Amino acid sequence: MQSNTLRRLLLVTVLAALTATACAKREPLEYRSDLEVRPGTGLFSGDKGGLVLIGD
Amino acid sequence: MTGHHTRAATLAGFAIASLCMFKPAYAEQPDATAIATLKKLIASQQAQIAAQAEAIKALSAKVDQLAAVKVRAVSPAAGGAPANKGVLASGNDKVSARVYGQVNRGILAIDDGQGQDTFFVDNDASSTRVGFAGHVKATDDVTIGTLIEVQMESNSTASVSQTSDRGLGGLSFAERHLDLYAKSNTFGKLSLGQGSTASDGVSEIDFSGTALVGYSAVNDMAGGILFSTSAGPLSTITVGGVFSNMDGLGRDDRIRYDTPSFAGFSLSGSLVAGGAADAALRYSGKHGGTKVAAGIAFANQSSISSTTNNTVNGSASVLFGNGFNATVAAGRRESSASGRDDPMFYYGKLGYRANPLPVGVTAFSVDIGQYDDIAANGDEALAVGLQLVQNLDRFGTELYLGYRHYSLDRTATNVEDINALLTGARVKF
DSSP states (O other): OHHHHHHHHHHHHHHHHHHHHHHOOOOOOOOOOOOOOSSSSSEEEEBTEEEEEEOO | OOHHHHHHHHHHHHHHHHHHHHHOOGTHHHHHHHHHHHHHHHHHHHHHHHHHHHHHHHHHHHHHHHHHHHHHHHHOSSOOOOOSSSSSSSOOOEEEEEEEEEEEEEEEEEEEESSSEEEEEEOOGGOEEEEEEEESSSSSSSEEEEEEEEEEOSSSSTTTTTTTTSSTTTTEEEEEEEEEEETTTTTEEEEEEEOOOTTTTTTTOSSSSOOOGOSSGGGGEEEEEHHHESSSSSEEEEEEHOOOOOTTTTTTEEEEEOOOOBEEEEEEEEEHHHHHOEEEEEEEEEEEEEEEEEEEEEOOOOOSSSSSEEEEEEEEEEEEESSSEEEEEEEEEOOOSSSSOOOEEEEEEEEEEOOOSSSSSSSEEEEEEEEEEESSTTTTEEEEEEEEEEEEEGGEEEEEEEEEEEEETTTOOBBEEEEEEEEEEEEEE
């Protein structure tokens, strides 16, 4: 029963994704996992997001 | 009046007139002194000003000299090349190198049906880690890079249990990435070393913003916790043993190739030490205000696993412009053991991202996952959870709170459900 519910949820999500994909012009997007160290501001490093040793 | 008297009167009048006309010397003498003093003071101050001007001129010259020395130390490149920023010097102005990392600590409270426990933990979903990343633009098209990233988990949520609640992990580093790569916008990316295989992460695509405290690997929150038997004693069954998101071949020593992106699609494949191999297809794109990402992977691991021939896994996530989002994931392993059922899982999450506070995005979600036959035939494990993550953008910090309910139906063994609550902070430094 629960597996069927999850299968339906999976199907709905995939259909939503396909609909969104088909209905609008695509812009490039690089997916980044939230489980990795995120880009952006760091507590000590500020806007650089890391301690820059060399370069920008 | 006699002549004598007349002379006396004249003398007296003269004396009085003289007295009246007399202007004492002290009446004019102080002004002259003050003027002279002021003249001396002005002359002294002019001399001081002149001396200070000379001193400022000398200091300015020294500052200019020091600035020139600093520029030479940072960028020894000759010919007036732009200075390479950063705190170390490089002779190549196309080089970039930086140190980065995060600390992710929390408090885990559990109730195993027979008792409660509290642990101070490192959140294994996104562990405490540090990395060194560098790259150089070899040509306009090709970038060559290196990545070293290690994690250090003390009391990982994957390890703590009712029988072992402290001193786990300690000062040992665990490898995550020891990798070098060449990346071309035209030809793709080739990676060699310890790092993500092609199928790594394909079960974990998630736009909810709450993956930190709840995602398809539901076991990450309390992987070492033991189920209690209904009779009372702890069993030997752990949460981590009966839940798995089958995330391909994970990270390993491998060689990997990724194609460039074609209309948002990219293919990748890797060969892993020991003979395993995998391939994955990924998609990501933004359609209007909607972000979509998905992936599916196949891994053949028969040469490195005594229990599994191959794995198929995938996930998809969509984030709408209004903040609502949905994520699904699923996977199936083909068991190599005789008489062993194929493990599988399904997972779904609904979430909402908003900005009710000025400090950063607030993300909510609920999720559910069914994980069957992971550890043994007939196992039916269910996980249900709630997640909340508050971003503090200015401080590179996320505060999180997650709740998860684990239940397991196993043939001939009755175990109690487990409730787990995890709260903590991930701080990027």
